[in-house]
Amino acid sequence: MAKFSYPGSVGLAPMAGITDKAFRTVCRLWGAQFFFTEMISAESVLLQLTVVERMLPSVDEKDTAVQLYGSEPRKLALAAKKIQHRASWIDLNAACPVKKVVKKNAGAALLRDLNRLGDIVKAMKDACEKPVTVKVRLGFEKNELEKIMETLIFTGVDGVEVHGRTAVQMYSGKAEWNLQLDKWNVPTAISGDLFTVEDIKKALEISKSKAAIVARGVLRKPWIFFEIQHGSEPSFEEIRDMFLFHTRMLREQEGEKSFYKLRQFVMGYTHGFANARKFREAFMKLEKFESIERAIQEFFNHFLMNAGENMSVKEDGAKA
Template identity: 30%
Template sequence: MKLNKLKIGKTETPGNLLLAPMADVTNLAFRLLCRQHGADLTYTEMISADALLSENRKSLLKGLSSPKDRPFGIQLVGSSPEKLREAALFVEEEYRPELIDVNMGCPVQRITGTGCGSALLNSHTLVYEIISELTDALKTPVTAKIRILESDKKTLEIAHQIEKAGASALTIHGRKAEQMYSGSSDLAAIKVVKSELSIPVIANGDVVDEKSAENTLDFTGCDGLMIGRAAMGNPFIFRRIRHYLETGEKLEVDRTRQLEDFEAYIVLLEEHGLFSSLNLRMHAHWFTKGLPGSRQIREKINTLKDGKAIIDLIRTSCEDKY
C-alpha cells in the first residue's frame, strides 16, 4: 500500500490525495464530488486578496464550504504581504479553513502581470515576507504552491525561504512558469526539493492515472499528490487512484460514469446555490469529453435553463448511448 496518511499542521488525513486549486473549476460542488470519490483534502479556486478586501461578491462565494467539505484549504493570490495578511485574517475568521495557501505558481499573464503567482518567485525577499507575515498573524497553518525554477539551486533557495518563514507544507509543480502546461513535469526537480525539506512536500503535475500517481510517489518520495487538470470533468480519478494505491488493482470504469458524475454535479450546484455563478457550457465540455454524442449533448445543454432539464437530458443520453 502506497496510500499514506498526510499531516499538515494539526490536520491529519487518512490518505494523501489532494485536489489542486483551479480557477473556475474547484467550486464547492466540484470539491464535494471529488471528496465523494476519495480526495482527502481540497483547495478552493484561487481568491484575489484585493478582490476579497473590496468585498467582491464572486470572490466571497469562492470561499464557501460545508461540513462535508472538510478538511479544506483556501488559496489566496496577491503580491502585498500586508494585503495578503488582511485577507487571510478575514478568511480565517469567516470560513475557518484548515489551511490557507499562497499561490506562488500561477503562470497566467493576467496574474503574473500584476506581480502575483509565479512572478513572486523572482524575489526571495518578498516570498519570505509574505509567508512570515501570514504565519505570524494566523492561527491557521499556511502552505504555498510554487513551480520549479530554471535550476535546482534556485528552486531549493525559494523552497528553503518558504520553510524558514514558517510554512507547514509546500506543493511544487514540476514545470517552469514559462512552460505553462507544455512539456513534462520534472520529477527529478521535485525529488531534490523533497530530499532537502523537513516539512511535507506535495508533488503536482502530470498525475493523470493510476500508474503516473504510483510513479510520482515512488520516484519523488513526496508526502502527497495534488491532482489538477486530470480531475476536470473526471472526479472519479480520485477513486481510481485511491483504489490502485490501496490494492494494486485497477478499477473498471463504466462508460456512463462521466454522465452520472455530471448529474451528481448539477444536483450539488443547485443544492448550494452555485448553478448561476459558473460557465456551465465549459463544465459540460469537461464532463462529456470523449463520449459518443458529446457534441450534441453540449449543444442541447446550451439551450436549457435549469438543472432538472439538464439532468433529464443526461439520463436520456445514458439510455440512448449506453
Template identity: 30%
Template structure:
C-alpha cells in the same frame, strides 16, 4: 502519517489542486466523494477580498463535508495578504495556502502568483506577513522557478520552512513553461531529500494515471501527490490511484451510468449552491469532460450546453442513459 499542523491526511494523501474556475464547491464535493484526501478552493485575490469583491467572497464558501479543506490566496502586497488572511480565518478552513505558482499573465503582472518567483525575499516577506496574522497552518504552492536558468526551489523550500510554512506543494515546471513540456520531478525529489527539510512535500504536474502515480511515489519519494487537470471531468482518478496502490490492479473505467451520475450530482449541487440560473450556466463547461470519448455524442452535448432550464438538462441526462447505457467508454 502525513500532517499539516494538526490536520492528519493519512499515509499518502492525494490532494485536489486549486484550479481557477474549476475547484468550486460542487466540483470539490465530487472529488471528495471519489477519494480526494484534501481539497483546495480556487485561488482568491487578496486585493479582491479586501475590496469585498463578490466573486472573491463567494470563493470563501466551504462546507463541513469537504474537510480537510484549504483556502488559497494570492497577492503581491504584504499588508493586503495579512488582511486577507484574517478574513479567510473567519470561515475556519483547515489550512491557508498561498499561491506562488500561478503562471497566468494577469496574476503575474501584478507581481503575484509565479511573478514572485523572481524575488525570493519578497516571497518570504509575503509569507511571513500571512503567518504572523493567522492561527491557521500556512502552506505554499509554487513552481521550480521563473525559467530554466533560475530554478531556485531549494532555497525557497528552506527559507519558507524556516519562517514557519507547514507544507509545500511543488509543480514540476517553471513559470516560463506554463503547462507545456514535461514536469521535471527530479527537483521536487531533491527538495524532499534535503536533510534540512522536515515539512511534507507534495508533488504536482502530469500525474494522470494510477501507474504514473505509483511510479512517481516510488521514484521521487514525495509525501503525497496533488492532482489538477487530470481530475477535470474525471473525479474517479483519486479512487483509481488508491485502488492501484493497494492491489496493483486497475478499477474498471466509469460507465455511462457513472458519468451521468457525476454530471447530475454536479448540476444538482451547483444549483443548491448558486441557484438555478448560475448553477446551470457554470456547470456547462464540465459536460464535455464527463462525456469525453463517447462516439456520436454531439447532439446531446449540444443540448446540455444550450438549455437554460435545469429540467431540460436533467431530461437530456435521462436520454443519454437510454441511448448509451450499453456502450463501453474508453
C-alpha cells in the same frame, strides 16, 4: 499548533473557475482526500466582495485549504486572518504564470522576488493560527527550487506544493517529478501531468513526496479519485448520478445563471463513451438547468439501454 501534514496522499489541486464547492463535493464523493478553493485575491477579501463568500468553503467542509494570492505582505496577512475560520489551512499562490496575475507581482512573480515571498509567508504565519502552505513552480525562468525551498523553510512554512515546471514554461514540456522532495524537512505535494492512476503512483515515487494533487487529470476523467480508491472505474449509473448530482448542487449553490460552468465538465463525464460527440455539441447550447438534466438522463439512459451493443471496454479500461 500540531505539525501539519497534507490530509492524505491524493488531493484536488486548486483550479480557478473549476474547484468551486460543487466540484469539490463531487471529488470528495469520488474519493479525493483534500481540497483547495479557487485562488482568491487578498484585495477582494479585504474589500468584502460578495464573490468571496461564495468561494470560501462552508464550515462543514473538512480538509479544504483556501488559496489566496496577492503581492503585499500586510494585505495577505490581513486577508488570511480574516478568512482563517473558514479554512482547514491557508495556501499562498506563488505559482500562477498568467500575465494578469504576474503583472501585479503576484502568483509566480513572487518566485522572482524571494525576499518578498519570504516576507509574505512570515506575515501570514504571524497573523493566523492555521497552517500556511505555499504552491510554487520550479522557478520563474529557470529551476531555482533549492533557493525557493530554503526561503520558505526559513519562514516556518507548513507545506509546499510543487508544480514541476517553471513559470515561463507555462504548460509546455513535461513536468519534472524527479525532485527529491523528501530532502527538505517539510511536507510536500507534487503537481503536474497527473493524468492517470499510474502517473500519480509514479510521481509520488519519483518525487519522493508523500502527497500529490491532481488538476487537469480530474477534468479529463472526474472519477480518477474513485479509480485510485477502488482500483476500478465506477459504473455508468454512478457516473450518470454524479453528473446529475453535480448539476443540482451547482444550481443550488450558484443559481440559475451558473449552468455554463457545467460545459467545462461534459467532456470528462462522457470520457470514452461511444457516440458522445453529438451529445456534447448539443449540451454546449443548453441554457436551462431543466434541459441540462433531461439531456444527461436521456444520454445515459439511452447508453444503458443499448449496453452490450454500443458499449465495449478499451484495453486502457476507458469505456468506448
